[in-house]
Amino acid sequence: MRSKHMGEFKNKIQTIYIDPPYNTFSIKSYQDSINTLEWIEMMKLRLIESRKFLKETGVIFISIDDNEYANLKVLCDEIFYKSNYIGTFITNQSKRSNAIHINTTHEYILCYAKNKNKTKKFEVKRIDIPENKKLFKKLNSIALELVKNNSLEIANQKFKKVINDEVKNSKQTWLKNYSNIDENSRIYFAMDLSTPNNPKSVSIPQINLNLKPLKSRGWSSDKKFIELHKQKRLVFKDERPYSKKYLEEATDNAQSVLNFFSRQGTNDLKKIGLAGLFDTPKPVELIKFLIRISTNDDDIVLDYFAGSGTTAQSVYELNLLENRNNKYILIQTKEPVKTNTSVFKKCVDLGINPYISDILLFRINKFIKTKDYDLEYI
Structure with missing residues (x-):
């Protein structure tokens, strides 16, 4: 953190994610535990920076478990101030702790802002929530078949029943708004285009739109109607205009309990041929989620406990998927992998120097080659 290269990035980082040592004495392949007082001092210096x-x-965002959660919370309250505490995510874990009394199946991610009043709202697309993916896939498949085999009017009638049944079964009441499908089989919410202004008529010859005044509300601006027309998002029901908001655009506030299981991180390494190269890699989808809710397209992400390089892969994938231009800075000490461990043996088999920093670089390069990513350095 005190690298001479880091000075230029003061006041320039939008999101920091770290996965520091948990002090659990349970990691076999590298040093995860130190004296608690030393851990507190180490973390205090890094959090101040x-x-x-x-x-x-x-x-x-800081990943941690029960062992040091209380100490970490006190430190963050002191350094970032209680007023800038945003909240704590709870992440479900697939592994059980096999404790005598309570099997621990969760970890935490603490979140603090530098200035909470200036931090963006944490919103997530519902389609990116893991438990929604199967539902979205099913609904899109049904919509496609209905439009293919029916008139649009009949397809919409049948789809409304599908949505009503789904709301009853899944208890996801927000879905009831998304009961429309268009000629391209896209599911949408017909959003009202009236506004709480004085009644007025609308006449826009260039898009052949003429609207009479409503009794007690006004209409959206001419500019908005023209833009919606260009985007082919203007739809009429009973001669009244609405705007299409597609299902894949539906958002929600981030929820405190996250279903990103630890085995997903292991599978992420397996997908690129690196199974067994790290003991506890964080899931790529988890870090992508944190980056999505906290950054804009050109922001910088910093991870100074870089470990296996999950943060780097997450930034790469988001840039590819969403046409972003996020950048990352990773910092990792040249920490040795313990000998006589499966990770050490894997390093030898792959020709990697048995250090965490070398594992990190190997993973990044392997992912880049797998995805044919155009790498640029900042």
Whole structure:
């Protein structure tokens, strides 16, 4: 964190994600545990530096478990101030702790802002929530078949029944708004285009739109109607205009309990041929989720406990999937892998120097080659 290269990034980092040592004495392949007082001092110094690097809109996410959660919370309250505490995510874990009394199947991610009043709202697309993916796939498949085999009017009638049944079964009441399908089989919410203004008529010859005044409300601006027309999002029901908001655009506030299981991180390495190269890699989808809710397209992400490089892969994937231009900075000490462990043997088999930093670089390069990513350095 005190690298001579980092000075230029003070007040420029939007999101910091770190996965520090948990102090559990349970990791076999590398040093995960130190004296608690030493751990507190180590974290305090790094968190003080972290705050200096964050933009005024910036946030920090810190993964931790029960062992040091209380100490970490006290430190963050002191350094970032209680008023900038955003909340704590609880992540479900697939592994059980096999404790005598309570099997622990969760971890935490603490979140603090540099200035909570300037931090963006944490919104997530519903389609990116893991438990929604099967539902969205099913509904899109049904919509496609209905439009293919029926008139659009009949298809919509049948789809409304599908949505009503789904709301009853899944209890996801927000779905009831998304009961329309268009000629391209896309599911949408017909959003009202009236506004709480004085009644007025609308006449826009260039898009052949003429609207009479409503009794007690006004209409959206001419500019908005023209833009919606260009985007082919203007739809009429009973001679009244509405705007299409597609199902894949539906958003919700981030929820505190996240279903990103630890085995997903292991599978992420397996997908690129690196199974067994790290003991506890975080899931790529988890870090992508955190980056999505906290950054804009050109922001910088910092991870100074870089470990296996999940943060790097997450930024790469988001850039590819969403045409972003996010950048990342990773910091990892040249920490040795313990000998006589499966990770050490894997390093030898792959020709990797048995250090965490070398594993990190190997993973990044392997992913880049797999995805044919155009790498640029900042």
